[in-house]
Amino acid sequence: xxxxxxxxxxxxxxxxxxxxxxxxxxxxxxxxxxxxxxxxxxxxxxxxxxxxxxxxxxxxxxxxxxxxxxxxxxxxxxxxxxxxxxxxxxxxxxxxxxx
Numbered sequence: 001x002x003x004x005x006x007x008x009x010x011x012x013x014x015x016x017x018x019x020x021x022x023x024x025x026x027x028x029x030x031x032x033x034x035x036x037x038x039x040x041x042x043x044x045x046x047x048x049x050x051x052x053x054x055x056x057x058x059x060x061x062x063x064x065x066x067x068x069x070x071x072x073x074x075x076x077x078x079x080x081x082x083x084x085x086x087x088x089x090x091x092x093x094x095x096x097x098x099x
Contacts, residue, residue, distance in 0.1 A: 008064050015063030019055040023048070 027035045027048070034051075038044035 007067065011063045011067040012060040015060035016056040018063070019059035020052060022059070023052045023055055 026032075027038060030036060038048045041047065
């Protein structure tokens with residue numbers, strides 16, 4: 001499997017896992033009474049699955065986007081503020097004392 005496909009799949013799985021953890025915490029802490037809604041309704045498991053799927057797609061996409069945007073291309077010369085700060089060389093300057 002090509003590197004970029006594995007890279008995107010790995011980060012998509014991380015995002016979906018974070019979404020599952022987020023849904024589990026929301027249900028466990030009964031945020032907006034989601035836990036009681038899911039437990040008390042006959043279609044509670046379906047609603048839980050739909051919420052998990054929707055948040056999984058969202059979190060997975062965001063995680064893949066972050067991963068792609070944070071990739072670096074080694075072929076380009078460094079640019080940006082950090083690259084400029086590395087090239088700065090201090091130079092001594094004489095300052096006269098005033099009294």
